Amino acid sequence: MELCDMPAWKLKELIRKGDISPEDILDSVFERIEEVERDLNSYITILKEEAYNQAKEIKARLQKGEDLPLGGIPIAIKDILCTKGIETTCASKILKGFYPPYDATVVERVKRAGAIIIGKTNLDEFAMGSSTENSAFGPTRNPWDRERVPGGSSGGSAAAVAAGETILALGSDTGGSVRQPAAFCGIVGLKPTYGLVSRYGLIAYASSLDQIGPMTKDVRDCALLLQVIAGKDEKDSTSLKVDLPNYLEACRHHDLSGIKIGIPREYISESLDPSVAEVMENSKRVFEKLGATVKEISLPHTEYALPTYYIIAPAEASSNLARYDGVQYGLRVKGKSLRDMYLETRTKGFGDEVKRRIMIGTYVLSAGYYDAFYLKALKVRRLVKADFDEAFKEVDYILTPTSPTPAFKLGEKIEDPILMYLSDVFTVPVNLAGICAISINGGFSKENLPIGIQLIGRALDEFGLLKIASAFETETELQGCRPFGR
Amino acid sequence: MQAFWEVSLLELKPVIGLEIHCQLLTKTKLFCSCPTDYVGREPNSIVCPVCLGLPGSLPVLNKEALKLALRTALALNCEILSKTRFHRKNYFYPDLPKAYQISQYDIPLGINGYLELNGKRIGIRRVHMEEDAGKLVHPTKTGRIEGAEYSLVDFNRCGVPLIEIVTEPDLSSPEEAKTFVMELRSLVQHIGVSDGNMEEGSLRCDANISISVNGKRGVKTEIKNMNSFRAIERALAYEIKRQTEIILSGGEVVQETRHWDDSKGITTSLRGKEEAHDYRYFPEPDLLPLIIDRELVEEIRRTMPELPKDRRERWKRDYGLGDYEVSVLSSSKALGDLFDACVREIGKPKEVSNWLQVEFLRIADECKLRIEESYFVIPYLKEVIELLEKGVVNNQVAKSVFEEAVKTRREPLDIVKAKGLEQVSDETAIRDIVKSVLSENQDAVQSYLSGKEKAFNFLLGQVMRATKGKANPSVVRKVLEEELKSLS
Amino acid sequence: MRVTIKDVKHIMKLAYLDLKGEEEEKMLKHFSRILEYFAKLQELDTANIEPLSHVIEESTPLREDEVKKGLSQRDVLSMAPEEEGGYVKVPKIVE
Ligand SMILES: [Mg+2]
Numbered sequence A: 001m002e003l004c005d006m007p008a009w010k011l012k013e014l015i016r017k018g019d020i021s022p023e024d025i026l027d028s029v030f031e032r033i034e035e036v037e038r039d040l041n042s043y044i045t046i047l048k049e050e051a052y053n054q055a056k057e058i059k060a061r062l063q064k065g066e067d068l069p070l071g072g073i074p075i076a077i078k079d080i081l082c083t084k085g086i087e088t089t090c091a092s093k094i095l096k097g098f099y100p101p102y103d104a105t106v107v108e109r110v111k112r113a114g115a116i117i118i119g120k121t122n123l124d125e126f127a128m129g130s131s132t133e134n135s136a137f138g139p140t141r142n143p144w145d146r147e148r149v150p151g152g153s154s155g156g157s158a159a160a161v162a163a164g165e166t167i168l169a170l171g172s173d174t175g176g177s178v179r180q181p182a183a184f185c186g187i188v189g190l191k192p193t194y195g196l197v198s199r200y201g202l203i204a205y206a207s208s209l210d211q212i213g214p215m216t217k218d219v220r221d222c223a224l225l226l227q228v229i230a231g232k233d234e235k236d237s238t239s240l241k242v243d244l245p246n247y248l249e250a251c252r253h254h255d256l257s258g259i260k261i262g263i264p265r266e267y268i269s270e271s272l273d274p275s276v277a278e279v280m281e282n283s284k285r286v287f288e289k290l291g292a293t294v295k296e297i298s299l300p301h302t303e304y305a306l307p308t309y310y311i312i313a314p315a316e317a318s319s320n321l322a323r324y325d326g327v328q329y330g331l332r333v334k335g336k337s338l339r340d341m342y343l344e345t346r347t348k349g350f351g352d353e354v355k356r357r358i359m360i361g362t363y364v365l366s367a368g369y370y371d372a373f374y375l376k377a378l379k380v381r382r383l384v385k386a387d388f389d390e391a392f393k394e395v396d397y398i399l400t401p402t403s404p405t406p407a408f409k410l411g412e413k414i415e416d417p418i419l420m421y422l423s424d425v426f427t428v429p430v431n432l433a434g435i436c437a438i439s440i441n442g443g444f445s446k447e448n449l450p451i452g453i454q455l456i457g458r459a460l461d462e463f464g465l466l467k468i469a470s471a472f473e474t475e476t477e478l479q480g481c482r483p484f485g486r
Numbered sequence B: 001m002q003a004f005w006e007v008s009l010l011e012l013k014p015v016i017g018l019e020i021h022c023q024l025l026t027k028t029k030l031f032c033s034c035p036t037d038y039v040g041r042e043p044n045s046i047v048c049p050v051c052l053g054l055p056g057s058l059p060v061l062n063k064e065a066l067k068l069a070l071r072t073a074l075a076l077n078c079e080i081l082s083k084t085r086f087h088r089k090n091y092f093y094p095d096l097p098k099a100y101q102i103s104q105y106d107i108p109l110g111i112n113g114y115l116e117l118n119g120k121r122i123g124i125r126r127v128h129m130e131e132d133a134g135k136l137v138h139p140t141k142t143g144r145i146e147g148a149e150y151s152l153v154d155f156n157r158c159g160v161p162l163i164e165i166v167t168e169p170d171l172s173s174p175e176e177a178k179t180f181v182m183e184l185r186s187l188v189q190h191i192g193v194s195d196g197n198m199e200e201g202s203l204r205c206d207a208n209i210s211i212s213v214n215g216k217r218g219v220k221t222e223i224k225n226m227n228s229f230r231a232i233e234r235a236l237a238y239e240i241k242r243q244t245e246i247i248l249s250g251g252e253v254v255q256e257t258r259h260w261d262d263s264k265g266i267t268t269s270l271r272g273k274e275e276a277h278d279y280r281y282f283p284e285p286d287l288l289p290l291i292i293d294r295e296l297v298e299e300i301r302r303t304m305p306e307l308p309k310d311r312r313e314r315w316k317r318d319y320g321l322g323d324y325e326v327s328v329l330s331s332s333k334a335l336g337d338l339f340d341a342c343v344r345e346i347g348k349p350k351e352v353s354n355w356l357q358v359e360f361l362r363i364a365d366e367c368k369l370r371i372e373e374s375y376f377v378i379p380y381l382k383e384v385i386e387l388l389e390k391g392v393v394n395n396q397v398a399k400s401v402f403e404e405a406v407k408t409r410r411e412p413l414d415i416v417k418a419k420g421l422e423q424v425s426d427e428t429a430i431r432d433i434v435k436s437v438l439s440e441n442q443d444a445v446q447s448y449l450s451g452k453e454k455a456f457n458f459l460l461g462q463v464m465r466a467t468k469g470k471a472n473p474s475v476v477r478k479v480l481e482e483e484l485k486s487l488s
Numbered sequence C: 001m002r003v004t005i006k007d008v009k010h011i012m013k014l015a016y017l018d019l020k021g022e023e024e025e026k027m028l029k030h031f032s033r034i035l036e037y038f039a040k041l042q043e044l045d046t047a048n049i050e051p052l053s054h055v056i057e058e059s060t061p062l063r064e065d066e067v068k069k070g071l072s073q074r075d076v077l078s079m080a081p082e083e084e085g086g087y088v089k090v091p092k093i094v095e
């Protein structure tokens, strides 16, 4: 197996033993990028030279005996996170040429932990999409099948991790944008509890739902990266004060006896792709084998979650994206008057899906419609959250498919927004409730496409999620499969 | 259309409500750690990702701003809500970097308060916190936006903490509105929450005004751009006249926002009801709701500085000052502070009050002296009052010595000595002068003796002049009376 | 609730977007479809439900009133598409 296909924790060991250097990992990763990036288009910006410079610096820090949890490990950053002096585009024309004068808190933290930032990954423009087709820089392709999408919106990060174009990656998840692409690409993706990871420097899509999450080759790496990025940040008012557990400890226990897992009956409808249904059946058996009890539960408001999400998220987005007007930074399309400049810049700068969501969001907040749509959605949001609260009185974790289908073909859903939105039907409720969930590979379809399963936990029970995910991973050995693994 | 005689029977009454924004005296902005002292700064030099609204930046509330806002709400007798929150007010303008203002909407910090104005309670509907916008510069001769080929943006003021105070429509005349704003300014100055400077824009006032007809509320207009107390009074008077004329001619007032043009002395339409903004308010997701700590509220209540009305009462009660004196002393917080400092040092509140109101204010005005920087006068005043009391100088001399002391910053006693201004109380010396004055003014003496009392004062004045004002006036009076009597 | 082209135009005005012809038609089509989808929520009786705007139930944190270093004028101007004399320049505001 090449270095670029190995998980970070293994590479760390190799570095520690002196078997390899951070440069060796970079060599391997950039070689893979050279090989596949032209087809996959995982990256918007690749920082090769900077990466080697960072590697030198990290080596020196390691030699001084500094304890660097991510020392020398390459990481790819979704291009929605601000990186000081590095162009940050959100895959939008409107932010072309925006070089943030500051680092996002998570970027600061991974840098401090010794990770090497090797590039900024592709996404659906402003994280609005489920396929990474809505990018001003062209779509990203799924490394398992290049005719298919990698999922979205963190499709670039997912594809890069799966293809060995990076070791670790950061994504952001507003309605499933970490978990769904992780599922489509056969990697691990975690959506932390709202408030566990600082959003400072994460370019907002829907502020009350956005969370940054690790996207990794296995569960252990997920724990490793979460440890670095989680925890209170004074710069984010919605960041929680919590005593962080040692997440890596979660990857040591494999006995799940006494643990109760629920499968919501609303998630197992007939419209589920047969291969996904089969993976669910298998997964259930695996968990039972590991000692857990699995039972059916109900989340009665499931079907209302998606329309609720598609009111709340665009509403916040319409406000969050109003600042892109050509005045201060990024694209300015000149106009005879201020009004012309606003209109031209925004109309030319935003892509179709972004415009659609801005329009929807503006509409649901506008005079006369606020109560019927936005306020209604906030009320239903409470019902969706209450469903989970009820369920967690009965079970410790909830097992669902991550998405109703495996990766779909490029162009297959792009013309029908509702069809595309349905791809997030199982992930969205978690964001509405502000709780945590992880997607791991649960098996493969007949076409050899990875199929993700989602485990949902109580607020701030990331430790528990990692524990049962790790047990599942150890038992099935599915997570080791790589599209280019040799 | 009403007939003339019906119109003439109408009872028309102005109904005025005010919306006042005050800049809070914090070191840093409402949601970031940039300084707030933007006056005189290089443009765009006190900014950060947060107040520039850069993508990814997030707000964190300033504790001091909250305290000052609470203090204001309490001073205005408001009910403090136990849980409040912030909203986003969405609109596009180049001085608003996020394209929304973080403000408070459905649940403000304080509600249902009042401020007493000459015994009348003016209702305070709400008090809330919000952030300020940046500043636009229009490179035209007038500095106005009309005719500008382009505009320039300075983001320094973005995010500066403001408190917005909204009154009930309880004000009934332009004068009352003006007095209210003056009283409110005095209040915010006294409790240290704002410097209330209208010229520099740290206190801004908009008004809602309508004319009620026979007690029935009329259509209101909103008046903006009133930048001084005088402007408030003039703009509202103009608007009352304008609306009254419309009503009396049978027309209908249009609901709109109007702009006060101070140089032309008129209001003009800015935007109508249809063009009114749709601000699409919604709860700010980047801040959590604000649960008000009761202990903090109690602490702020306990440590509330003296309010202007309490200060005025104290002056009347403890110092026996009259209404007029009190109103002059409380015309600005600075003067009141100086008065209190003088009394602490000198005692004798009545005398001090007199000296400050008459002599000091005149000199300060003449010399463009800032009251805040006038504490050096206290020892001079103390000495002058002592000299006067000891009879070293007379009243007239005391005044001129005080003036000279303030202007030249010399000790009053030095001035008196150097110029030989000590009062002459020696009867013999004064009698000589009186005699010579009487002999030189026979006409006046005759007219006094024939019953014209006024001539006495003339003669008194002549004696004082002859002594260069140094004679003790009561001795002069006594001797003069005696000498005149001896002549009759 | 039916959406008309007039609604779409009104929203475009509020959102500062300017779609024309085919684009506008397409927006109307998608808009209608999405709003129809939202109608599902009307099935639920939410009369007594508190709206949920924030999932975290704590009070917003407070920051000490201490000045910290921000960005320089250079930082601001280097991002700006147009500048003049330390200011960010924008086209004329009144048409
Ligand atoms: Mg306001």
Ligand SMILES: [Zn+2]
Pocket (backbone or CB within 6 Å): B029, B032, B033, B034, B046, B047, B048, B049, B050, B051, B052, B159, C070
């Ligand atoms: Zn700032």
